[in-house]
Amino acid sequence: MENTFIPYEKALSILEVHKGDFPEENRDLEECIGAYLAEDLIADRDFPPFDRVTMDGIAIVYSTFESGKRDFHIEDTAAAGTPQKKLADTSNCIEVMTGAIMPNGVDTVIRYEDLTIEDNKATINLDALKYKQNVHFKGIDIAKGTVIVSKGKQLSSAEINIAAAVGKATLKVQKMPKVVIFSTGDELVPVDQTPELHQIRRSNIYGIQATLKEWGLASDLQHLADDKEEMLRTISKSLEEYDLFIFTGGVSKGKFDYLPDVLEELKVEKHFHKIQQRPGKPFWFGSNTNGKKIFALPGNPVSSFVCVYMYLQFWLQKSLGIEPETHFVKLKNDVEFKPDLVYFLEATLESQSDGSLVAEAKKGNGSGDFANLVKTDGFLILPQNKSQFFANEVYPFVSYRTKW
Helix, strand or coil: CCCEEECHHHHHHHHHHCCCCCCEEEEEHHHCCCCEECCCEECCCCECCCCEECCCEEEECHHHHHCCCCEEEEEEEECCCCCCCECCCCCCEEEECCCCECCECCCEEEEHHHEEEECCEEEECCCCCCCCCCEECCCCCECCCCEEECCCCECCHHHHHHHHHCCCCEEEEECCCCEEEEEECCCEECCCCCCCCCCEECCHHHHHHHHHHHCCCCEEEEEECCCHHHHHHHHHHHCCCCCEEEEECCCCCCCCCCHHHHHHHCCCEEEEEEECEECCCCCEEEECCCCCEEEEECCCHHHHHHHHHHHHHHHHHHHCCCCCCCEEEEECCCEECCCCCEEEEEEEEEECCCCCEEEEECCCCCCCCHHHHHHCCEEEEECCCCCEECCCCEEEEEECCCCC
16 A cells, blocks of 8 residues: 555654664774764763862861861872872871872862861861762762663763763764755756746755754755756766765645655655655655665755654664654644644743753744744744634643754
8 A cells, every 4th residue: 555645653653663773883982972872971080080189178087077186297299190189197187189089098179268278288268078088989970880871871071071070082983874865946046156036956865954954963954956967866876976965846646746756766665655744744654675765855944954854863873773762742722723734833942940950842834934033943833723822721842843
């Protein structure tokens, strides 16, 4: 049975069946930002690895202070990065620096701000101390052998920091597919040209490329004219070079929408074409026997944007072994949508004092109104078989803003 005009949920299930199988590669740590971890990061020692001084000052025996003593002879100094010192006389102290290993024979640190130091004698200017204060104890953060970061995580600066701390000069990461993004259509001109009245600039592909970059995918940009033979030649050659293809335009019912026929001639199997949704109905997905994946998106900018976030992101996460998260928000305003389609509706988010997120629907002027995207934060997913959506009802939301 041909998968044409299928529900949103079925499209997701098909994408999961045809998820990618990304190999692994070793990469130098400084080249790993944005990559996806293919191994667990495990603590090779306790964190911290020793009882660590957290304040510049002196270290004493707490019971000596409790007995009434306030003046302490400075017996030695312990700096960060030096071997562990040892207190010889419990009535004395050791001057300590932040980051130093806590000397043997002492248990409590008093900061310089609470001391008077003269003639190698430290006087404590406090009436009370907390036992073992200002000490970061061995293993309190992470015990040796603990998984700190699990594989599948996209590496931010925080994870890079952890990798360096556990001695990973190189990391095993997922090798991402080689991606090409094609714009299609004779009406499109390069961004550095001034379009004629009947033309527009190629904008969709730059937005998609930027999105993929945020997801750790580099991509090349190309353009196809409305010429079937040229499409056949160019795509045939590209199938030898790239792993993941994203097309914008050329997949609907127009006289010059050659792309579905071209892909069929190139032995690319169609897994579905057209989804019961608005915007973005004429979305085509397929693959060939070499595992190359083809996402042919509608040409209208809002439609292509929706399909990238709803489907390409889902496919990428599944391919990486990441379970997609569903975020829910309250609807701020009533919405009516009569067609029996899932409705991806642009909305802004507001953070409420009770900790909830509220989405205000901001309907634009159709799937060509890409200017509305800069005024909103993401898409509400309003289900089929329902035409009235009321304020305070809760619905799934997909954000394209990093702040959310």
